[in-house]
Amino acid sequence: MHAHPGTVAAPGLPLASRQDGEYPRPQMMRSHWADLDGTWSFRNTGDDPAWRNGFPDARDILVPFPPESAASGIDEPGFHPVVWYARGITAADLAAAGHDEDRTRLLLHFGAVDHRARVWVDGQFIGEHEGGHTPFTLDVTEALTAPASASASAPASASGNTDAVHTLVVRAEDDPHDLTQPRGKQDWHEQAHDIWYRRTTGIWQTVWLEAVPDPAVAALRWTNVDHETMRLTVRLAGAHPVGTRVRVEAHWTEQDEHLATVEAVVGPTAHEVDVVVPIARQANGQAEQELQWSPDAPHLVDAVVTLVAPDGHTLDAVSSYFGIRTTAIGHGRFLLNDRSTDVRSVLNQGYWPESHLTAPTRQALRREVELIKELGFNAARNHQKIEDPRFLYWADRLGLLVWGEAPGAYAFSPTAVQRLVREWMDAVERDASHPSIVTWVPANESWGVQHIATDPAQQAYARALADVTRALDPTRPVISNDGWEHPDSDILSVHDYEGDGERLARTYADDEARTRLLAGVGPADRPILVGGAEDRGQPVMLTEFGGVNHQPGAQRDDAWGYTTAADGDDWIARITALYDAVRASSFLAGSCWTQLTDTMQETNGLLNADRTPKEPIERIRRAVLGR
Template identity: 55%
Template sequence: MSSTVDLAPAVFRASQQDGRYPRPQLVRPAWTELSGDWGFAFDDADIGLAARWFADARFDRTIQVPFPFESAASGIHDTGFHPVAWYSRSFDDNDLARAGFFTGQRLRVHFGAVDYRASVWVDGTFLGQHEGGHTPFSFDITDAVAAGVAEHSIVVRAEDDPLDVTQPRGKQDWRVEPHSIWYHRTSGIWQPVWLESTNPLAVTLVHWIPDLPNATVRVRIDVSRRPTAGTTVCLSLSVDGDPLTQATVAVTATTQVFTIALPAQVNGQAYEELLWTPESPRLIDATLTVRTGSSTDTQGTAVDVVHSYFGLRSAAIARGRFLLNDRPYYVRSVLQQGYWPQSHLASPSPEALRRDVELIKELGFNATRVHQKIEDPRFLYWTDRLGLLVWGETPGAFEFGATAVRRMMAEWTEVVERDLSHPSLVTWVPLNESWGVQHIAHDPAQQNYARALVALTRTLDPSRPVISNDGWEHIDSDILSVHDYESIGDTLRERYSDDDAKRRLLSDLGPAGRRLLLAGQEIGERPVMLTEFGGISFATHYADSDAWGYSSAQTADDFLERLDAVVAAIHSSSFLAGFCYTQLTDTLQETNGLLDDNRRPKVPMHLLRAIITQTAPDGPPLG
């Protein structure tokens, strides 16, 4: 599949793209996606490197990229243990032309994600290796593409040891068959692979951090090489196609940070018109033009043009509340696994990512917690554009030690760097339920690790709240989150009723028998949220023996009654700042979704929405 985008600078708006571009906040006109048929081979004996498969990749099987080999969508559909797999694909001059490549340009191959470790060759030349199964990477392949050769070969060796629990793996099972809350693995290439051409001097990263009180936005731009004297970048900002402001800044280093004033925001009575919220997801478009040879924006040579967008919003906490744009905002969230039966963690299509956002909003939620997964950036584009808050949570490792710490710190850094400019993302969650730090209540080393993750996150991005360990055993969390799968509504109502109940809850062992606050941690003004609850199993197409949940419903009416009891109890709390219901969809044997695993509602959607929002249903009654 080849792809191009019409990026006439005066016309194209990054906020209105169609959702296919793999890097939605840094868009260029010419690119080509290397999806579809690739050669494929398992390497269970791990002989491929010694046998130089990278130099003569004649693999006898075909896989559909970008789908993991465990999935049916890949065409391989082998869920067994295969620690090493090889991929190969040819590309030719037509692909290079679609990527905009010509003499004097640089050509890069991009990978959205390869789980877990990837080594890459082009025409037998080793380009490099990337470790981390959920974050993007790229290589400059210009010099590896031999002149005068009509067809080129790209080879990828993917290594993913299913028994290595020091890898950040999230909900991917370490057993052959899924059990309990874990599901099939996602190994190898599982996000888009694409070619892109640029000038030697090109933008490689754009970050946006708004400052609402000062009517400014802080911008960071990284470029591919040290610029020559006189290099500038011109930024043109617009809203709905109307100019907002323009600024030209000298670029003197490979990383340039500067602040842009937003004159439209100085009127305190009108500044909220441009703010981003789920109810009004206003996005600001940006065109960045890099020029060399002059210190003005009207002269010199344009060597790179990229398109981006951002949203004006702030996320903070105060006085027991979560604040969006400095106002209390009650979070109605749903836990989302981002898993599809036919393609596992890989989205079956770009459109499926949009549809998940639409479904969540149709159900009455204003937020989602993407659970134990770093979601495709194209999903975050739709949460930005359609208006849905996101909690960014990393997949956890299961073992504590130097290797796990090194891997998590490196991958988490890449995650924050990739996603911090998305206005919809409002909270960071580096640890969940003490996964990988099972003894944090007593082990100073594990406590220091949690503190270090929080400190690292705040260093990279000081603009959002951070939860050190979602669910319990908090240490230095901005939000005190609780996981509670009590199925009786009256019990929940009493447990979360008022401030006295809050003090009892947080000073004692929590609902799961774990300490909610570690020693020395005070409640203070930090908000409390119930970030996992419900989990009611209603198996619509599973045998009862295969279905799993925290409690079970037998009929549609029973399901609605149970759901209403627990959601109403949480809505009645005087101190909770928000909630997250478990969960959006069924995931294999975990049948506690509001929707089944094919995204079909288990009961009429309008009845689910009425319960989530605690309003009168606006459609026909059940039955």
């Protein structure tokens, strides 16, 4: 059982803004949940329909680590086009999930399974999901409350499940050669090469079980309307009585200050309701910064969302949090809370040598955010990865701006378009409530649209991705194709790995240099604007630069960066010179250094792959900040 201390108005509910980083869905918390991570049975050879009932002749795998990784216990980095998992579900799991007479529905949550998942309980097909980086939920009430079928048997190799009363089986497909799958940095070669890394197949984020009442709160979406108003969209599951209301209570826990209590009536047949939450204290413009969220002052507001029956009794209650802040662009700058903010970002691959795209521990997600800030950055670009929501919680809590980015597919086809649009829409919906997310990046460096400079269809696709992002979330800037060849971007981003600080300074010196850059071919021999796009005065950011190779310890034969330092002093001098060039520019509105950590053969990180700094953090910080 995972029960967390602290309540806001509702007994037993966790304090969302002060959670410990364990809960898999940090902005909609209940008091009980069953963590199903741990030892499962595993098969990666063969594909037998009989395995839907379990398979005793199997190996153990430690979920949620992918089988390619050492942390999983499998440690086989080759191709895994089909993998099978099985785990016993025990009476203790049901109890930990909170299943009782008041919480009658059982929901099985998967944080992410790459790429296509099919799920059975006791041989009964429950559901399926396609999309390797986004969550899905299956209602398993009938399957887990009915007696197990005689043909089902708990997998014998799943340690700790000898008292299982049901068998959960997952089959995952992940074709390494299917270039229409959104895959990000996962290599299509068997061995990692160039800028691509070993794959992450199957279950790679937390699997958990939760009991909920009927009706129940199914999802929350917070939106900053303006500086003093939030809008909460509440989605409901199940049939609710006529006259049911949603109540929202907001509390600033830091100052023990009640901020608002509002209610809205749910329509008789509606499964979604918008609740406007005015924060009256923000009407005093002279004091509004006291509560605003920013990297320097990441204030969070706790909220309890209660589903109230017509007679006043509670049908369901969840705890959440939000941050009050606005994002915009104007005057060639990025604006946070109406103020020009220099976006000082670092490229974060979110890859660990022992566990690949899965963090080795949940505490590692917090440490990642802390390290980024300690190095002098106020932002991170999560590159080609939809990151674990618990990373975003720590970004919210500790104050880090985040660019949310889609993992790209490599091919352009109707199938690739459908897959990425669907998965990206799910990602935006999942993450839009996080105040730390300030920019959306649905495409990068023309991945999946390699001929966008000349192909009207690919230009239309990139514009459509940007526009559907704006339709889902009109409150944040959108970059249609990070790096170059922008058909329609709110921020014009450029990737430039020039290693000489003086030459970099000339490229970005002044308005004349800006005009020359946007009118011609960019640093990578790619035009910055395509498909009739125009310079509308958007902010220009250098969103990849640096990439200086430095190996302070043992030398890798396959190691590389965009340039190479002779030693630690030369490395710091190069970082300083490149940042001096950025600081000298009269028009650059932000930058993103490549990259946070060494990642396999890429040894151009500020940190080693194990997250230790290559030089003292203070030296790196001074180079980044210039002081």
